[in-house]
Amino acid sequence: MNTQDQRPRTGLLIVVAHGLEARALLERFDLRLIQPRPFRLYASASGLALTISGMGKTASAAATAHACATLCREEDSLQMPGLLNYGIAGHGAAAVGTSFMVNRIMDAGSGRSYYPTLRAGLKASTALITVDRPELEYPEAVAYDMEASGFWAAGSSMTEPDRIQIFKLISDNPSQHASRLGKTELERVLSKAVEPAVALISELLQNNMDHIARHGLPGQCHQVMQKLGLTQTQRHQFRKLFFRYSALGRQQQWQELIASRREPRALIQRLTVELAADEADCIGADSKSVNWPWGASE
Amino acid sequence: MFSALYFEKSLRDHTRVQEILDRYPQLPQIECAHYGEIFNRSAQNFRLQKQAPALILAEKRGQRVLPAPSGYGFHGGRSYYFSHMLNCLYDCRYCFLQGMYRSAHYVLFVNYEDFAQEIITTCRQQKQPCIFYSGYDCDSLAMEPVSYFTDFFLPVFRELEGATLELRSKSTQVRQLLKHDPIANCVVAMSFSSERAGKRWEHKVPDLAKRLDVLSRLQLAGWPIALRFEPVIPEAAALEDYERLFAKLFAVLDAGQLHSVSIGEFRMPRPFHKRIAQLYPDEPLYAAQTIARDGLLSLEAGDALISKLEARLLEYIVTEQYYRCAADA
Numbered sequence: 001m002n003t004q005d006q007r008p009r010t011g012l013l014i015v016v017a018h019g020l021e022a023r024a025l026l027e028r029f030d031l032r033l034i035q036p037r038p039f040r041l042y043a044s045a046s047g048l049a050l051t052i053s054g055m056g057k058t059a060s061a062a063a064t065a066h067a068c069a070t071l072c073r074e075e076d077s078l079q080m081p082g083l084l085n086y087g088i089a090g091h092g093a094a095a096v097g098t099s100f101m102v103n104r105i106m107d108a109g110s111g112r113s114y115y116p117t118l119r120a121g122l123k124a125s126t127a128l129i130t131v132d133r134p135e136l137e138y139p140e141a142v143a144y145d146m147e148a149s150g151f152w153a154a155g156s157s158m159t160e161p162d163r164i165q166i167f168k169l170i171s172d173n174p175s176q177h178a179s180r181l182g183k184t185e186l187e188r189v190l191s192k193a194v195e196p197a198v199a200l201i202s203e204l205l206q207n208n209m210d211h212i213a214r215h216g217l218p219g220q221c222h223q224v225m226q227k228l229g230l231t232q233t234q235r236h237q238f239r240k241l242f243f244r245y246s247a248l249g250r251q252q253q254w255q256e257l258i259a260s261r262r263e264p265r266a267l268i269q270r271l272t273v274e275l276a277a278d279e280a281d282c283i284g285a286d287s288k289s290v291n292w293p294w295g296a297s298e
Numbered sequence: 299m300f301s302a303l304y305f306e307k308s309l310r311d312h313t314r315v316q317e318i319l320d321r322y323p324q325l326p327q328i329e330c331a332h333y334g335e336i337f338n339r340s341a342q343n344f345r346l347q348k349q350a351p352a353l354i355l356a357e358k359r360g361q362r363v364l365p366a367p368s369g370y371g372f373h374g375g376r377s378y379y380f381s382h383m384l385n386c387l388y389d390c391r392y393c394f395l396q397g398m399y400r401s402a403h404y405v406l407f408v409n410y411e412d413f414a415q416e417i418i419t420t421c422r423q424q425k426q427p428c429i430f431y432s433g434y435d436c437d438s439l440a441m442e443p444v445s446y447f448t449d450f451f452l453p454v455f456r457e458l459e460g461a462t463l464e465l466r467s468k469s470t471q472v473r474q475l476l477k478h479d480p481i482a483n484c485v486v487a488m489s490f491s492s493e494r495a496g497k498r499w500e501h502k503v504p505d506l507a508k509r510l511d512v513l514s515r516l517q518l519a520g521w522p523i524a525l526r527f528e529p530v531i532p533e534a535a536a537l538e539d540y541e542r543l544f545a546k547l548f549a550v551l552d553a554g555q556l557h558s559v560s561i562g563e564f565r566m567p568r569p570f571h572k573r574i575a576q577l578y579p580d581e582p583l584y585a586a587q588t589i590a591r592d593g594l595l596s597l598e599a600g601d602a603l604i605s606k607l608e609a610r611l612l613e614y615i616v617t618e619q620y621y622r623c624a625a626d627a
Contacts, residue, residue: 119301275587
């Protein structure tokens with residue numbers, strides 16, 4: 001049974017604040033505009049999407065939520081895309097041009113902290129403070145941005161926090177002040193981050209596509225659910241039953257059963273009864289006489 | 299070994315925290331206010347985190363010594379457990395921790411002195427022997443090179459009359475243990491599955507030969523050792539597989555000197571089972587039919603298999619050494 005949906009899925013959504021931050025990625029990943037408003041939203045055939053939020057945490061939260069709602073038909077967090085906030089940041093100590101994964105986000109306004117899950121073998125990570133106005137004093141040896149906490153707050157309400165990452169490129173610091181950061185300088189800095197960003201995005205996209213495929217229903221199941229007009233509860237039951245049949249290697253039986261029924265309640269009942277029939281067969285049975293789904297051979 | 303180190307801000311100057319931070323300068327070291335900010339947040343994915351767990355250094359507040367669940371462990375006194383760690387280095391697909399915790403990160407509670415004080419107080423309040431289990435929420439020994447758990451707790455139990463400590467483990471990390479003289483009231487209990495079951499369900503666990511070797515060395519050194527065959531997962535060849543395992547173990551170990559031996563079937567609280575089934579939709583173990591008893595789910599034919607295994611086991615040991623892990627919650 002193919003667990004890949006037939007329709008294209010979004011594996012990773014990138015949220016950037018500025019068009020300038022997006023430019024190289026749009027070209028590199030062949031992202032096409034699919035929605036111009038309220039936030040520009042781009043998507044590729046490979047399952048990548050990108051939205052441009054504008055500045056500030058409120059805009060970032062709104063763009064993230066909007067893009068997720070646009071791209072995903074299911075509210076199940078397991079089916080949501082992974083999320084990546086990519087963009088420039090100031091830093092109290094790090095050199096301009098260096099890049100970091102963020103290991104802790106502190107919201108300067110609320111005082112709340114959030115902790116992205118770090119990947120193994122990460123070489124460079126930094127704490128980050130999301131501020132409401134540009135930070136020009138850099139009081140701590142951390143990164144400063146204006147979006148990450150909003151992005152995280154919106155993203156973590158929709159997808160698993162373990163699939164949300166923040167990647168920042170340092171554009172300014174106490175010796176190379178943000179006030180002197182022009183467009184040309186910014187483009188030069190951003191060009192330095194393209195290769196590490198591309199590598200990261202490719203890896204995250206693959207991991208998230210695998211994750212979504214593992215937990216997703218095949219297109220045929222969606223068609224059946226739609227055709228039969230399953231209620232939300234029935235959809236949950238149907239989904240659970242699909243995975244059980246699939247894990248137990250009973251794909252053929254599943255196919256036959258779903259082909260034979262046209263009424264939702266009867267179908268779900270039949271699918272349940274067929275699984276339970278095995279239970280009746282093996283009550284009080286010897287372990288040898290039960291056909292264990294994990295088999296006997298190695 | 300870890301993807302990152304988190305530590306509670308209030309523990310920044312704690313000696314154990316400092317030692318661990320100094321030992322892993324290359325890892326991201328991240329300050330937090332309370333370990334629950336990372337460990338207890340909602341909607342985390344245990345399966346994804348298990349690919350790269352972090353170590354969280356925290357202080358255990360509140361009650362540190364708790365009554366052991368009914369049916370857990372051997373007879374001989376009031377049973378308690380304490381958890382200096384949450385989660386396990388290994389990745390056993392049958393493990394209930396996958397469904398119990400939201401996070402796969404390891405939490406190491408570094409305030410050992412508070413645990414010791416509460417163990418001593420609990421023991422003194424009882425007029426009967428007390429058994430303390432340390433391997434309920436973690437593997438007692440697997441993180442020993444980082445935690446130095448036995449270095450601290452063995453002297454506590456050596457002096458504690460009426461108390462028995464069970465270290466339950468699948469680990470070969472016994473170097474620290476062997477540096478100490480054996481303690482009569484400290485039992486090292488090693489969990490085993492058949493080799494076939496181990497290969498299928500127990501990921502990252504050292505192989506049987508290595509574990510048998512360290513168990514033998516501990517027994518020769520004079521440590522009380524115990525065997526735990528749990529959880530037994532039924533399959534067609536299970537009886538023969540366990541017969542082979544018993545033969546291997548008892549060819550090396552002195553059965554007469556074993557502190558205790560137990561068998562328990564695969565069983566799990568329903569909510570944990572549900573959560574794990576969602577994490578591993580492709581795992582037949584959680585798709586298979588179960589039977590419910592007192593809120594616990596177990597597999598068909600598990601009970602009948604256990605009875606047969608008991609009969610085989612009692613060819614090697616005497617009844618007094620044996621107990622069955624009860625199926626009550």
